[in-house]
Amino acid sequence: MEDLNMAMKYVKGKLYKLTIADLQPDPNQARSFMDPNALNELAASIGKFGVLVPIQFCQNDQGALVIVSGHRRVKAAEKAGLTEINGTFTDGDTRLQGFVDNLQREGLSPVDEAEQMAALMKEYVFNQYQLAEALGKSQAAVSTTITLNKLPEDVRDACRTNPNIPKTILLEVAKEKTEATMRRKFKNYMDKAGKATQPADVKQRLSKQRSLIMQTDGLTGKLSGLPWQEWSEDDRNDLTNALLGIRSQVQGLLRDMNALPAEDQPDLPGNNNLS
DSSP states (O other), X not given: OHHHHHHSOOOTTOEEEEEGGGEEOOTTOSOOOOOHHHHHHHXXXXXXXXXXXXXXXXXXXTSOEEEEEOHHHHHHHHHTTOSEEEEEEOOSSHHHHHHHHIIIIIOOOHHHHHHHHHHHHHHHTOOHHHHHHHHXXXXXXXXXXXXXXXXXXXXXXXXXXXXXXXXXXXXXXXXSSSHHXXXXXXXXXXXXXXXXXXXXXXXXXXXXXXXXXXXXHHHHHXXXXXXXXXXXXXXXXXXXXHHHHHHHHHHHHHHHTTOSOGGGOOOOTTOOOOO
């Protein structure tokens, strides 16, 4: 079909009936993840009413038809069993066109939006004011969104597959000074969000013992990656004393529970046997 497509002259702005199998996704598309539940809902709607809004497509140098905007609609149409879809031909700056359409229509994740903004700034050698003008946004909105690129890669990857994480939460996480504190704040949010969605009967079954175990586990997470280097000397000394006290209590508890062999017990202040 590529030879036929190469020979065909497409007119900008004209509507065409396209064979879905002939369409290629844009390798630079902004969307890196499609929510399967939302995709199934869109497919069900398309199955009943069809694709109400045509996609946009262009033609690359090899003559292949490339989706500029409407990747979700094409994917959902396939799931609904359609073999054809209506599309409007476009040319020129299709990279920017596709991104703007995704912002306005397709609902990009905040992380995808931030990464694409940074990529466009690099590709077009835009500053924030120029990008804001091209996207029809304020410079402040662009600047705020781009700060999400400070998030550690593992946090950004987690956000791609979870569209329910609010952008405001991610912006708060991105304000932290180190990646360790960002990860800790993000984990705290996810833990709280998980507890909030627990059924009432599950929450009631949490005994005092389980609650204490969860608090202890939470403390372990807070201590991981603790930025003690940034603390004052007095705060570091107080932390040292607190940790030594915890260690003493933990060692004693593990001995009482027969969970710690005697030969593995370190010498602790106050634990030396005097003969």
